[in-house]
Amino acid sequence: MEKPTIHPYIPILIGVISVAMSAIFVKMTTADAGVTAFYRMLFSILLMSPVFLYSYLPEIKKLNRRDWVFSAIAGIFLAFHFILWFESLNYTSVASSTVLVTLQPLFAFAGTYFFFKERLSAKTLISGIVAITGSVVIAYGDFQVSGSALFGDILALIACALITAYLLFGQDVRKRLSLVTYTFIVYGFSTVTLFFYIIAKGESFGPYPKEEWMWFLLLALIPNLLGHTLFNWAVKWVSTNVISIAILFEPVGAAILAYFILGEMVSKSQIAGGSIVIAGLLFFVTDYKRIRKIFFRKSS
Template sequence: MNRTKIPIPIFIVIAIIAISFSSIFVRWSDASAAVTAMYRLFITNVLMLPLLWGHLPEIRRIRPREWGRLAMSGIMLGLHFLFWMQSLHYTTVASSTAILTLEPIFVLAGAFMLHGVRTSREALLAMILAIIGAICIGWGDFQFSGTALRGDILSFIGTVAVAFHMLLGKKLRDHISAFVYSFFVFLFAGLTLAATNVYTGEAFAGYPLRDWIVFGLLAVVSTIFGHYIFNWLLKYMKASSVSMTVLGEPLGASVLAYFLLGEKITLVQLGAGLILLIGVALFLRSNEGD
């Protein structure tokens, strides 16, 4: 793996905290999931646009096949935002984010089938430990009927989509910078959501100031300080390791939901969070030490 002198663990913590705010911001907005996600990404593109000029030589070197992969990675990210953010309107933050913990399993399986990437037995056991902890965080909120079940299914579909996004991103990030990769992936994801909104007849304007503030917070906090950092990390870590760090989101989101949304959090969930963190730490030490 590529190495950098930059303290990667610090960036991992920043990114986890940033994405943990996503579910809180979504709950604060009355706009539909597709509209919220679309403006989140387009605002991010606008903020990144002034720096794009300096990357024009790199952009010109991108080959047609790579443009296709960038588009597909963006479409998968757009679908992830669409389904996962919609799930938060039907189920709890803890339940929805706990389902996201399936992502590293899909990424690990995909990396093996597509690229022959293997991992150690110790790393697999650590992954299982972390996922058990994450599932326990949301277990009390899982429901197997009604709208909550619908929310859990939407979160599951969103998890499959983001796993594909991560696998495509790892391949592209081997020779495309984090900035260029992120800009166009966010752009393609935003266009995917825009097309969805046109098809469903969603309004593109007329939202109150509160919604626009939420769109901006999602762009700056959760996308730039969250997803952009994870895209950057793909250069220095295995895709399965990056996806494992995302497992910190259920704990972070549950704690934030307790303070900001009034959702309950139990001692069992706190204990499960500790198990999750131990599992993630053990996985990273084993998987990145290969």
């Protein structure tokens, strides 16, 4: 078996920290949610352009009319996912928001059940009940704090549903395209959607202070390009389950970063609810029959 130059768990750890930084950067901005999302996607597109144009442009020919439509819908869902998630951070804490957005695997199974008639196993149902119980604990605790915190939780849950819809519409197109080409196209549609959203809302494209532009650029560089690129590199060497489990600890990393950088305290209900959610999702993604093979697998 080919040996990686660096232990895969190191890039995975860096990847988790990278995606966890997303909520921190959003909290640091003063721009509207739509504007922040727009510049995150725009800078991602600009940074990807040289690689895409040089090596992947011919892949565009593989797309048919249905692919373009599905890619556009996926981009629209992604845009509104960012709008609602970023907006949720204006009302609730980093800990609550990131935990609730992490419920995406359960929304995915609900979507495949209703739209593709896939059967739900007992394991999936148990995991769902446990995770939903945890989210209720978080929501109840936030409601005790303020109604606006609960409103932020609701926005985060809707954002979670939208990212699931984005994945469901894009999964068929992704089978025929490289990651770079697919990401570039969907990010492009998402950027255009956000552009018109900002115009419709009458929000400002600028000017902004230098610090604001720095946060926009860091959002594109670290969570978007660095974090997900590291996950995609690591999946060659480790089981996909490892990546899935690692991503579940994004809320933990985000909460710790928010404590040290933003001074956000974590309440008992957030700790309890977050722990229940993560436990439910861990049970969901863990394949016990292959637990001994979870560390390394042969590269193809």
